[in-house]
Amino acid sequence: MPAAPLADRVRQGDVRALARAISLVENDATEGARLVGELFPHTGRAWVLGVTGPPGAGKSTLVDRIAAALRATGATVGILAVDPSSPFSGGAILGDRVRMPSHAGDAGVFIRSMATRGHLGGLARATADAALVLDAAGRDCIIVETVGVGQDEVEIVAMADVCLVTLAPGAGDEVQALKAGMMEIADVFAVNKADREGADRAVADIEAMLGLQGPEPGGWAVPVVKTVAVRGHGIEALLAAVARFRAQAPREISRRRRQRSEFHLRTALAGAFMERVAARVPPAALAALAARIAAREIDPYAAAREVLRQICGEPEAEA
Numbered sequence: 472m473p474a475a476p477l478a479d480r481v482r483q484g485d486v487r488a489l490a491r492a493i494s495l496v497e498n499d500a501t502e503g504a505r506l507v508g509e510l511f512p513h514t515g516r517a518w519v520l521g522v523t524g525p526p527g528a529g530k531s532t533l534v535d536r537i538a539a540a541l542r543a544t545g546a547t548v549g550i551l552a553v554d555p556s557s558p559f560s561g562g563a564i565l566g567d568r569v570r571m572p573s574h575a576g577d578a579g580v581f582i583r584s585m586a587t588r589g590h591l592g593g594l595a596r597a598t599a600d601a602a603l604v605l606d607a608a609g610r611d612c613i614i615v616e617t618v619g620v621g622q623d624e625v626e627i628v629a630m631a632d633v634c635l636v637t638l639a640p641g642a643g644d645e646v647q648a649l650k651a652g653m654m655e656i657a658d659v660f661a662v663n664k665a666d667r668e669g670a671d672r673a674v675a676d677i678e679a680m681l682g683l684q685g686p687e688p689g690g691w692a693v694p695v696v697k698t699v700a701v702r703g704h705g706i707e708a709l710l711a712a713v714a715r716f717r718a719q720a721p722r723e724i725s726r727r728r729r730q731r732s733e734f735h736l737r738t739a740l741a742g743a744f745m746e747r748v749a750a751r752v753p754p755a756a757l758a759a760l761a762a763r764i765a766a767r768e769i770d771p772y773a774a775a776r777e778v779l780r781q782i783c784g785e786p787e788a789e790a
Contacts, residue, residue: 474502478509481608486578489608493583496600500742507600510607517549517606520713521631523617523656528639529663532700534616538580540706541612549605550582551598552616581605599630599735628656629734632724633713637661638677640669654684657693658720659712665697665705691720751782 477495480488492510496503520537522530531552538548574580585598598615605613617627628634636657641664662673674695681693694712698705717724748757760774769777 474505474509478506478607481510481604482513484608486581489581489604490583492604493585493597493601496604497585497597500746503597503600504739507603510603514603514606517602517610517613518633518717519602519613519615519631521615521617521627521634522637523627523634524637524653524661525639528637529700530616530637533637533661533663533698533706534614535574536700536703536706537614537710538574539703540710542574542577542579546611547579547609548581549602549608549610549613550580550616551601551605551613552582552584553598553618554584554586581608581610599731599738602630628727629730632727633716634658635661635709635713637663638673639664639667640673641667654680658691658716659709660693660695661698661705661709662695663698663700666699666702670697691716691723747782748778752778756781 477488477492481492492506495506522534522537524530534550534552538550541548574582583601585601602613602615615627615630634656636653636659638660640662660677662670662677664670674697677695681695694715696705696709696712698709700706757778760769760777763769764771764774
């Protein structure tokens with residue numbers, strides 16, 4: 472389907488068109504870019520909640536409960552749940568529809584699983600484009616749930632208006648919060664599975680580290696909220712903390728949206744560059760360069776300059 476008719480159906484909230492549009496931005500760089508171009512003037516209204524944290528912290532269950540609470544207020548929700556891809560087959564389980572069954576019959580909640588396809592940082596390459604599609608479709612809130620790979624999963628800060636870091640006590644997860652990356656991106660901490668032993672200690676440890684770090688720019692004191700997502704406990708308090716951040720930190724959110732635009736631009740540039748490489752440099756030539764690198768005949772940077780010379784016609788720079 473051409474981009475313009477599909478864009479019209481997306482803007483009308485057609486769920487099938489929404490699913491097809493996200494598949495397009497994932498799989499077809501050229502048509503996906505055209506679709507984003509059609510939809511982009513109609514975006515900018517949704518707010519984005521990023522949910523990250525170590526595996527096993529209950530992120531999917533928490534997202535499920537947050538979506539239900541938002542729906543109770545009349546808000547429409549789009550969920551982008553990113554799953555890791557196999558390094559061997561490239562496939563992913565994409566099981567978040569199974570983990571969020573309560574919204575199966577609710578047209579006000581759209582859930583889409585996305586494979587990382589080898590992209591690092593906890594997000595899929597096309598996550599930003601998929602969020603734009605959901606925004607254009609009129610979703611009020613977009614929740615992005617990251618892979619859950621540990622404290623290096625900080626790319627979400629370039630995607631979200633509000634970053635929620637989820638931890639669970641008793642499995643060492645709280646230690647992850649004490650590492651700089653997770654501490655710096657969190658606007659709100661959720662200590663989930665708070666009915667477990669050690670929950671109070673986890674809260675105290677996080678609060679102690681936050682005290683050493685001092686308040687965030689604008690005076691925001693990062694709250695730590697205890698939740699038991701499987702029972703729905705603490706969800707209202709968690710969303711209240713998120714709402715306070717949105718109300719108290721408009722300048723920070725505006726800065727993040729500018730940062731998101733730069734992130735999206737850089738992602739688009741990287742994709743366009745690799746398309747040009749694929750069009751101009753035969754796979755055999757790239758394989759030959761890789762073989763020379765493996766044989767220590769050339770270093771990776773010199774090989775990259777060789778590729779640049781082939782596609783841009785620029786003289787090779789001095790090492």
